[in-house]
Amino acid sequence: MIILCVLCRFAPQTEESIVVNTLALIASALVAITGLVAIRVDRWRESRADRRD
Numbered sequence: 001m002i003i004l005c006v007l008c009r010f011a012p013q014t015e016e017s018i019v020v021n022t023l024a025l026i027a028s029a030l031v032a033i034t035g036l037v038a039i040r041v042d043r044w045r046e047s048r049a050d051r052r053d
Contacts, residue, residue: 011017
């Protein structure tokens with residue numbers, strides 16, 4: 001998605017393309033944040049499981 005955003009930057013800018021680029025960038029950020037949160041939760045669960053043992 002980020003590559004798509006970068007490629008669209010070189011295309012002629014219309015109102016629609018600006019909106020699409022912005023939405024794609026927001027979606028990419030949400031996917032990245034969700035992935036980071038999932039990793040943190042997984043590590044937290046592992047550490048809790050280790051403490052119980």
